[in-house]
Amino acid sequence: MSDKLTHECGVALIRLLKPLSYYQEKYGSPLWGFTKLFLLMEKQHNRGQDGAGVACVKLGMPVGEPFMFRERSVEPNPLDKIFKTLLAQYDEQVRAGTVHPEFPETVKRAFPFGGELLMGHLRYSTSGGYSMLSCHPYFRRSPWPTRNLALCGNFNLTNTTELNASLTAMGQHPIFATDTQAILEKIGFSLDEEHQELYRQLRAQGLPGDEISQRISRELDLGRVFTRSAEGWDGGYTVCGLIGNGDAFVARDPSGIRPCFFFKNDEVVAFASERAPLMTVFDLEAPQVSELKPGHVMVVKNDGALSETRFAAPLPRAECTFERIYFSRGNDIDIYRERKALGARLLDQVVAAIDHDWERSVVSYIPNTAEVAYYGLMSALRERRRTEVKDEILAASRSGALDEALLDKLILSNWPRTEKVVSKDIKLRTFIGQENLRNQLATHVYDITYGAVAPGDTLVCVDDSIVRGTTLRKSILRILQRLHPRKIVIVSTAPQIRYPDCYGIDMSQLGKFIAFEAAVELIKERGGFGGLLQEVYDLCRAEVARAAGAGQPGTNHVKKIYAPFTPEEISAKIAQLVSPPANGWDGQIEIIFQTVENLHAAVQQHTGDWYFTGDYPTAGGYRVVNQAYLNFYEKTEARAY
Template identity: 60%
Template sequence: MSDSLKHECGIAVVRLRKPLSYYKDKYETPLWGVNKLFLLMEKQHNRGQDGIGIGCCKLDMPLGQPYIFRRRDAAKDSMASVFRGELKKYNKMVRKGVFDPEKPETVKDKFDFGGEILMGHLRYGTSGQFDSGSCHPYLRRSNWPTRTLMVMGNFNMTNAGALNKKLIDRGQHPIFGTDTQTVLEEVGFHLDEHHTDLYHKLRDEGIDGREIPEMISEQIDLPEIINESAEPWDGGYCISGVVGNGDMFVMRDPRGIRPCHFYINDEVVAFASERVPLMTVFEANKEDVHELEPGTCTIVRRDGSISNHRFHPELPKSPCSFERIYFSRGNDPDIYRERKAMGAALVDQVYESIGSNFDKAVFAFIPNTAETAYYGFLDGLRLLRRQQVRAEIMDACAKGELTEENLDNLIMRNWPRGEKAVHKDIKMRTFISQEKGRAQLVSHVYDITYDLVKEGDALVALDDSIVRGTTLKESILKILARTNPRKIVVCSTAPQIRYPDCYGIDMSEMGKFIAFQAAVNLLKKAGKSCVIEKVYLACKAELKKPEDERVNQVKGIYEGFSDEEISAEVSRMVYPEDLDWHGEVEVIFQTIENLHACIKGPTGDWYFTGDYPTPGGFATVNLAYVKWFEGAEGRSYDLPL
């Protein structure tokens, strides 16, 4: 993706089903679980680079011994820092004789992460503070294990303000700025309520106080706690948590907006945001890794029993299509196929754009995430050319004009030419992101292969999505223009992004979308500026309605304009004014119809179509427009209290 875009976080959970001694005997290390957690997180490093956190809960620890631990870090290279730090502690304790790695029970007693339940989180923050305190997991401590709670997740709640108000109305004092706190406190509140009810019941029955904790642990109804906690939530989420007694849960939102997969064998129960890390880390077949059903919660009790519970009635599924387009690792077999299909689906538009002449075109991609789609794009171009060659040969045969000489000419001429024309300097981009006020360096993030483009050639560059258009204008088009093509065609495997996201992606400010800016420009050029204010008033009125009656009033901005008209205006807007080059720039976007044809199964497309899967989405889009119109900045994920 050419535009910098932060997005969904990643989770990893490893729940051992055997004593540590089993893994020591079989795999020669009592840290088998820690190693697996590290690998699951490393294989999902694409999902979070702002910071990480890991947690551990030990089962059946003696009274008075600590049983729950966590480490969090938001510094650069936090993954390596956290795991390297824990390994150094482990080795130091071995050298000092604090425990004996040949006796795994001593590792469990003394090493913080020598437990059976291990959790990891990779953070890509879209709001709140970017420090270690904002990294998951969040921890709520108590002297009672059955009131202690550790939670982490990949989520955004669209109604965080209402959730905080609910806490306030109870008499609590929530810390604003993160919806993670609301989730932790909501689950924690119901956990406390159940715990207190059980305690009073057992105490009133005359049960000895020393026996009560064990009985509460056996009787605590975690499915009911989840049901009560999730009832007011509106958003996309995959949330994992562990109670101090060792009961663990992983839950997924009812629409399946955020991804979650799991793997179970006789040694481990493991969860991750993506399927492929589980396949790789546990050497599992595709069929052995399953998707957690939306609206359900998998619970692993401290005794190792596993159950799945539905906490919300079944709803139509709307999984985030950006997972398929960009976020998830491309080595998942289904995602790989779909990305190739999305590239191939652009062939007809591109062929028309270059004047139906492959001999005068060079095909490339914007590194690095568009590479898989590019392979599909080339396959589609070659298939089109093969079909043309076949028709030409058949025609020549029918006319009796087929000779060895013109056969070679028919086969070899006008063949699509794919090249590595664009290069990306990852280190340069990282440096720029860390050094504020260095806009003059942006144009050097990308570089070109010189002398590939010949006089009269068009240069076609495939990108996976175009959000703001900033990098196109400030960097990519400037560097591509140095090849002096007659035309530059930038094609996006994603459709036009017209509306904000409110379920995890950092796309909440309306005025930053290049497609939205283009539609506003077209309204002004057409003398229809009154529509801009009309939509503003409609959005304000919409926000006063009950949540289940709201609709997306921002669609009015796009009415009357075709996709092609908006694309043409985008092409004009991203053309750098200071270029000493006078060729044409055309930006082509995927169609909604082709996107749905390429992606297998249900597809959430609200950022393209404005059709949100939850009531909170309609509040978000109307509020985002109001804030844009009024000149306010900041995310629009929630109505104010």
């Protein structure tokens, strides 16, 4: 994806099922679990670089000793910063003699993260800014272990305002900051209620205080707590929580929008946002890793028992397609195959764009996430060309025209050509993560291999998706012109992104989508549609007002903006909008997008496609898309949720 998006946080949770001495004896380190947490997070660093945080609970700590810890950072390279800081603290304790690694009980007593229950979070800031106040895990403290809560997640909720209102109705004074804060308080309230119910029952039995505390810890039902808390949530989420007594939970939204995987053996239970990191870190095969069911919460009790509870009625599955196209790491075998299939499905459009001129066409990709799709496209192109060559040889043989010269021509030339045309300065990209600086320096992020394309060639570049078109317009197309190709074809493995996302990706401002911009320009050019923009505004305003009262948003009126035009017409207009000044180059620019039908054929198990089709999996999505249009029409930069 050449446009920068903030998106998709990553989570990791580890529960050691043996005492630290077991891992010291078997693996040579009492920090085996701590190291695995770091590796799980490092293998998911693609999911968040704006901040990182870790939390730990130590089981069975004596009264008076701390048992729950947290460390966070929003500095550059926050994951490295956290673990280097903590390991430096550990090494200093070893040198000082307060920690003796061969005696794990000293590690547990002295090192804050020498515990059995560990949780980590990698953050992209879709809301709440970049400050430490918005960095997970969030923490809710209490002198009762069973009322301490550390929370992190990969989520966006569409109805945070309503959740805060429900907290206010309970008598609370919520801080209207982020959906994370609202979720923390909702779960915290239900946790307090569960605790108080158990406390009153046990106190009525005349039990002493220490036994009451132990019984509450054993009988605390986190499945019930989460079910109460999540009532009315609308959005996509994977939520992880640690309780001070050593219980833990991981929950996934009823539509399965956000991903979550786990595995368990006799040593450890581990959860992560992606399957491949679990396989790599714990040396597993794919069948050993399970997917957390949508609408279910998994609870690990402080004795290691694992249970599963359905907390919400099932909804149609709508796993985020962008996970497969772009966000998740491509070393998961299913994702790898799907990305190759996405590239291969573009075959007919690409062949038409190069007009079957194999010899004067060069195919490349825009680094780096489009690389696998590029391989899929190249495989399909070569297979197509082999079929053509075979047919030509057979035809020439039948007509008696087959000779050595023709064979040489057919076999040795006129095949798809590939080059590494575009490269990216990763350090510069990281440095200019803030959008305003990024736009100023965008032309320096990418560079080209001079001489890789001959004047007169058609240059085909595969990208995984085109959102705003900003980088195409300000950087990529400008530098590709320097190669003086006859034609530049930009190929997106994703369909046109037409509608906002509100479940994890920061794509809520409708006016910034290049497909929407193109449709609006077409409406303005064709005067007959002059009243359409106002008509849609009136419909959206009425829908948002109705939805606010009824709680049932229903229709995506923004679809009317696209309805008068074919996808090809919008693609052609996009090509015009992203074309930079010619600067002496008189070639042609064409933009090709994947079709929705081919997307579904390539990615069959993940059906969440609302950003392409406008068909949202939850009621809140329809409210968001209509509000996004109101914001566009009223020229406000506000987020739509």
